Amino acid sequence: MNQQTAQEYVRVPHRLTARWREPAGIYVNRLFLSMRDKKQLLAIKCPKCGAVWFPPEPVCGRCKVRIEDKEDNWVKLGNRGTLLAAYHVTGAREVDPSTGWHPAGQVFNPIGFIRPDGGNEWTLLAHVMEEPDTTNLKPGTRVEPVWKPRNQRTGTMQDIKFWRIVEE
Amino acid sequence: MAQKTKEEILVGERDFDSIFSYDAGAVRSRFLTEIRDNRKLTGIRCPQCNLVYVPPRSVCLKCFANLSDFVEVGQAGTLTTYSIVHRSEPFCPVAAPFAYGIIRLDGADTGLVHFISEVDPQKVHTGMRVKAVYKEERVGSILDIKYFKPAGGEK
Numbered sequence: 001m002n003q004q005t006a007q008e009y010v011r012v013p014h015r016l017t018a019r020w021r022e023p024a025g026i027y028v029n030r031l032f033l034s035m036r037d038k039k040q041l042l043a044i045k046c047p048k049c050g051a052v053w054f055p056p057e058p059v060c061g062r063c064k065v066r067i068e069d070k071e072d073n074w075v076k077l078g079n080r081g082t083l084l085a086a087y088h089v090t091g092a093r094e095v096d097p098s099t100g101w102h103p104a105g106q107v108f109n110p111i112g113f114i115r116p117d118g119g120n121e122w123t124l125l126a127h128v129m130e131e132p133d134t135t136n137l138k139p140g141t142r143v144e145p146v147w148k149p150r151n152q153r154t155g156t157m158q159d160i161k162f163w164r165i166v167e168e
Numbered sequence: 169m170a171q172k173t174k175e176e177i178l179v180g181e182r183d184f185d186s187i188f189s190y191d192a193g194a195v196r197s198r199f200l201t202e203i204r205d206n207r208k209l210t211g212i213r214c215p216q217c218n219l220v221y222v223p224p225r226s227v228c229l230k231c232f233a234n235l236s237d238f239v240e241v242g243q244a245g246t247l248t249t250y251s252i253v254h255r256s257e258p259f260c261p262v263a264a265p266f267a268y269g270i271i272r273l274d275g276a277d278t279g280l281v282h283f284i285s286e287v288d289p290q291k292v293h294t295g296m297r298v299k300a301v302y303k304e305e306r307v308g309s310i311l312d313i314k315y316f317k318p319a320g321g322e323k
Contacts, residue, residue, distance in 0.1 A: 010197040010308045011189050017258040018184040023177055032178050155178040 051122035078117025086137035242274030285315035
């Protein structure tokens with residue numbers, strides 16, 4: 001079996017599927033309930049350094065102290081925000097390895113980095129923009145979320161359909 | 169917000185479905201085509217430390233020598249370890265309950281992972297002798313071996 005013959009190369013087809021259920025944890029669960037029931041974004045503020053985190057986390061990403069689940073630490077974010085940056089996803093030609101979803105040439109709306117009112121320099125939210133053209137999405141643009149109707153809100157980030165530009 | 173009340177717990181439904189393929193490479197392609205065309209199991213011998221790898225690989229794990237010395241190994245082998253699966257998953261080619269394990273084929277120094285069948289899963293044990301059962305229609309996949317079945321005897 002050692003002689004060199006014309007080598008055939010095999011391509012191995014694969015398919016991986018998995019299905020599971022996943023709770024979001026106490027803090028994000030509270031955010032999702034608030035979004036679903038009150039259209040209210042919640043963040044959490046580090047009692048030591050004052051950084052406001054979205055999504056709310058039990059440990060400050062900056063100074064690593066525990067952020068207790070108490071009234072003083074929770075922050076109700078405003079219902080508008082400021083755009084910091086926006087970008088197009090252009091490279092998704094293959095199946096998305098995290099979702100298995102194939103875009104098949106679909107053009108995505110831009111993703112925006114948004115700082116909701118009431119946040120500070122540590123607060124950042126990434127979400128879909130309504131405006132398809134990134135040249136209209138300059139840093140500093142004021143934006144607001146467009147919510148799904150109550151009967152379609154299930155307590156996920158997709159309870160917000162997208163963010164749209166708002167004139168002020 | 170902080171008072172202790174019973175809060176509803178949301179549980180997200182997630183699913184993952186990824187369709188992809190990969191190139192088996194020169195060495196592993198030989199392994200698969202030999203199964204498909206000749207029902208032969210192929211290993212590769214390291215010229216320096218004499219280890220025989222099944223499935224074959226292109227570099228020795230121990231001494232990093234380049235390997236090219238293909239050898240045929242036995243159709244039967246010894247089960248070195250195993251597991252019984254009790255839950256079916258959509259990506260799994262057979263339904264639970266089933267046994268799968270690591271088989272050290274005769275003439276090989278490493279193990280090949282495959283299904284163990286034609287035996288009550290409860291009676292599968294390490295050291296049992298097993299041999300390969302092939303599919304009639306083979307396409308160049310590790311699943312061209314249907315499973316390994318008991319070959320009688322112990323080691």
